[in-house]
Amino acid sequence: xxxxxxxxxxxxxxxxxxxxxxxxxxxxxxxxxxxxxxxxxxxxxxxxxxxxxxxxxxxxxxxxxxxxxxxxxxxxxxxxxxxxxxxxxxxxxxxxxxxxxxxxxxxxxxxxxxxxxxxxxxxxxxxxxxxxxxxxxxxxxxxxxxxxxxxxxxxxxxxxxxxxxxxxxxxxxxxxxxxxxxxxxxxxxxxxxxxxxxxxxxxxxxxxxxxxxxxxxxxxxxxxxxxxxxxxxxxxxxxxxxxxxxxxxxxxxxxxxxxxxxxxxxxxxxxxxxxxxxxxxxxxxxxxxxxxxxxxxxxxxxxxxxxxxxxxxxxxxxxxxxxxxxxxxxxxxxxxxxxxxxxxxxxxxxxxxxxxxxxxxxxxxxxxxxxxxxxxxxxxxxxxxxxxxxxxxxxxxxxxxxxxxxxxxxxxxxxxxxxxxxxxxxxxxxxxxxxxxxxxxxxxxxxxxxxxxxxxxxxxxxxxxxxxxxxxxxxxxxxxxxxxxxxxxx
Numbered sequence: 001x002x003x004x005x006x007x008x009x010x011x012x013x014x015x016x017x018x019x020x021x022x023x024x025x026x027x028x029x030x031x032x033x034x035x036x037x038x039x040x041x042x043x044x045x046x047x048x049x050x051x052x053x054x055x056x057x058x059x060x061x062x063x064x065x066x067x068x069x070x071x072x073x074x075x076x077x078x079x080x081x082x083x084x085x086x087x088x089x090x091x092x093x094x095x096x097x098x099x100x101x102x103x104x105x106x107x108x109x110x111x112x113x114x115x116x117x118x119x120x121x122x123x124x125x126x127x128x129x130x131x132x133x134x135x136x137x138x139x140x141x142x143x144x145x146x147x148x149x150x151x152x153x154x155x156x157x158x159x160x161x162x163x164x165x166x167x168x169x170x171x172x173x174x175x176x177x178x179x180x181x182x183x184x185x186x187x188x189x190x191x192x193x194x195x196x197x198x199x200x201x202x203x204x205x206x207x208x209x210x211x212x213x214x215x216x217x218x219x220x221x222x223x224x225x226x227x228x229x230x231x232x233x234x235x236x237x238x239x240x241x242x243x244x245x246x247x248x249x250x251x252x253x254x255x256x257x258x259x260x261x262x263x264x265x266x267x268x269x270x271x272x273x274x275x276x277x278x279x280x281x282x283x284x285x286x287x288x289x290x291x292x293x294x295x296x297x298x299x300x301x302x303x304x305x306x307x308x309x310x311x312x313x314x315x316x317x318x319x320x321x322x323x324x325x326x327x328x329x330x331x332x333x334x335x336x337x338x339x340x341x342x343x344x345x346x347x348x349x350x351x352x353x354x355x356x357x358x359x360x361x362x363x364x365x366x367x368x369x370x371x372x373x374x375x376x377x378x379x380x381x382x383x384x385x386x387x388x389x390x391x392x393x394x395x396x397x398x399x400x401x402x403x404x405x406x407x408x409x410x411x412x413x414x415x416x417x418x419x420x421x422x423x424x425x426x427x428x429x430x431x432x433x434x435x436x437x438x439x440x441x442x443x444x445x446x447x448x449x450x451x452x453x454x455x456x457x458x459x460x461x462x463x464x465x466x467x468x469x470x471x472x473x474x475x476x477x478x479x480x481x482x483x484x485x486x487x488x489x490x
Contacts (some may be wrong), residue, residue, distance in 0.1 A: 007184045018445065026057070027062040031364050031367060032141065034055075034370070035063055035360075035361055035364055036065065038131045039051075039053055039067075039357065040067070040354060040362070042360075043127060046341075046343070047234070047238075047239060047343075048232070048239070048341045048347055049071075049235060050066070050067070050068035050076030050342040051231050051339070052065075052077070052340050053357060053361075054078060054259055054260070054262075055336070055361055056267055056336045056337075057335055058274065058334050059271055059274065061263070063361075064078055066078050066259065068342075071230030071232065071242075072229045076098070076342065077262045078258060078259040079258045079260055080259070080340075080342075081215050081229070081256050082231070082258070082325065082327075082341075082342055083222075083254075083323040084256065084323075084325045085253045085317075085323060085324070085325060086252065086316065086318045086319065087255065087303075087304035087317070087320045087326075088184075088218070088249070088252060088254055088318065089184045089251075089253075090265075090303030090304055090327075091255050092137035092184050092188055092191065092251045093187070093285075093303035094280070094281065094302070094303070095195075096130065096134060096187055096190065096191060097281070098206060099132075099191065099194050099195060099304060100282070101282035104191065104194050104367040105130065105190065106130070107129065107130045107131040107134070108129055108130070108131055110127060110128060110129055111128050111130050112126050112189065114193055114194055115186065115190060115193065117157055117160045117161055117164070118164055118186065118189075118457060119164045120165075120166055120169045121165060122166050123167050123457075124169055125138075125139065125140075125169055126475070128173045131188050132173045133184070134183075134187065134301070135177065135300055135301065136178060136179050137173065137175065137176060137177050137238065138169070138173055138178075138180070138183050139170050139175070140169065140180050140182050141355070142178075142184060143473075145182050152247055152248045154220070154221065155220065156189035156192055157189065157197065158248075159188075159250065160186060161446075163186060177296075177300055182252075183252075184251045185248075185252050186251075187251055188251020189253075199250060199251065200219060200220075203216075203217075203255070204216075207280060210280050211256060211268055211280070211383055212319050213261040215257055215260075215261050215263060216255065216256065216257040216261045216265075217257075218250075218255050220248060221246065221249070221250075221254040222244050222246060222247045222320075223245060223246060224352055229241075229342070230242055230322065231321070231322025231323045232322055232343040232344065233377060233460060234344055234346060234347060235383075235460055235461055236380050237377055237380035237383075239310070239343060242457070244320065244321050244322055244457065246453075253318070253320060258340075259338055259340040262325065262327060263338045265327070266327045266336045266338055269281065269286075269289075269304075269329055270333040270334075270336040272333070272433075273329070273331060273333030274332060274334060275333070277474070286325045288301055289301050289306050289314060290331050292306055296308050303316065304316050311359065312331065313328040313329065313330060313362065314328065314329055315327060315355075317352070319345045321454060321457030322342065322343065322347055323340075323342055323343070324343065324344075324353060324354060325341070326338065326339040326357070326358055327339045332444055335362065335365065337361055340355040341353055344458055345459060346379055348378070348379040349378045349379070356371070370460075379459070382459075382462070383465075385460055386461065386465045386466075387464075390407030390465035390468050394468060394469050394472035397432065397472060397476045398472060400482070401476035401479040401483075403480075403482050403483035406482075406484050407483040407487040408487075409483075409484075410487035426453065426477060426479060426480070429473040429476045430477065431478065432470070432473040433470050433473050433474060436466050436470040437470055
């Protein structure tokens with residue numbers, strides 16, 4: 001009867017498209033069992049304390065489940081608030097699109113028109129358009145404009161001023177895609193200046209309230225939401241609750257909501273795709289997302305990944321140091337899914353839990369077996385390996401740095417302590433310290449923004465091991481210097 005109803009609505013002009021029968025049919029008992037099995041296996045493999053999944057087909061919730069506990073020890077439910085991380089970018093993009101639809105801003109003009117404090121040092125940065133920011137093609141990258149570094153800005157104005165310090169773009173505006181949080185921090189500032197409202201107030205009034213997202217709110221600093229139950233970090237595979245301090249996330253990652261409210265957000269897009277009734281979503285934005293022009297295999301539009309190899313879903317992941325969320329819907333709007341968790345990205349199974357679950361659910365509903373969830377505990381093994389390596393190499397370095405040994409080296413006949421012994425003493429410890437504190441971050445920074453802050457939350461064991469090496473070899477350098485000095489004055 002449900003299928004007949006949808007066919008009738010289509011004939012009556014509601015604009016419901018003919019869809020894949022595998023998606024349009026109700027969920028069977030076998031599919032429900034398979035999804036539950038996938039969900040519980042993912043939960044067990046990742047050891048994430050709290051996890052929730054909601055699935056809709058043709059607008060109806062056909063599956064929802066939550067397991068585990070929040071950071072305060074209470075039951076984790078679909079109403080438990082969590083940080084949405086980069087899914088927040090979709091809210092910022094919608095706010096910009098709404099203002100554009102009202103004629104209050106133009107997506108195709110340089111962003112500096114709306115940002116008087118954006119005075120970039122790079123000359124071509126003044127040509128970055130609002131649309132470049134939305135599509136992450138501004139030329140700003142993690143390398144030329146680190147966005148998670150200290151000291152944290154405290155407002156959009158401060159964030160914009162910091163971004164203005166970029167001296168050279170990685171590419172001409174519009175030329176290449178490079179995912180970068182600073183793009184959406186600038187967009188958050190634009191929303192405030194053009195609307196005349198605080199960013200959080202704008203989202204509350206024009207997005208959260210119309211969609212019935214009662215738990216949702218937006219903040220600029222993670223310190224501004226201490227009432228949100230803490231998420232978890234992993235130490236050798238064991239989860240520990242931890243509040244995240246500091247960090248400016250306005251515009252790029254500052255929305256807080258429950259799984260139920262995130263589901264309402266995704267359903268707004270799915271319903272608009274399915275029925276043509278756009279509601280609070282501007283028609284131009286929806287058309288651009290659903291019918292993008294031919295182009296590269298990866299395409300980013302309005303805070304969503306609308307084209308990506310290996311999937312037909314429109315989706316976005318969200319991750320902050322102790323929370324991960326995922327939102328996805330099919331272009332025809334007949335399927336939508338959300339996943340929320342309260343743990344670090346670096347779970348023991350190293351699973352992209354949101355993508356793995358939504359991909360698996362989509363496979364099950366299409367009549368295909370889901371990919372096997374990995375049970376290999378990669379995370380703890382890596383942490384143990386790094387810790388053992390750090391202990392061995394630091395121990396060896398300290399053993400070879402005994403003052404009596406270097407006193408003997410410096411006292412050998414013909415030795416010139418000021419030259420050979422001193423240089424030899426500094427070489428190995430200095431190289432190790434340089435590798436840990438300079439070369440490793442520089443190498444990692446070639447592909448991702450380096451942040452010791454993030455590393456402490458993602459894998460505290462690895463961060464502690466690296467710092468143990470640096471501190472250990474700094475002490476080794478002191479011991480060697482003392483040994484040489486004692487020989488010189490002996």
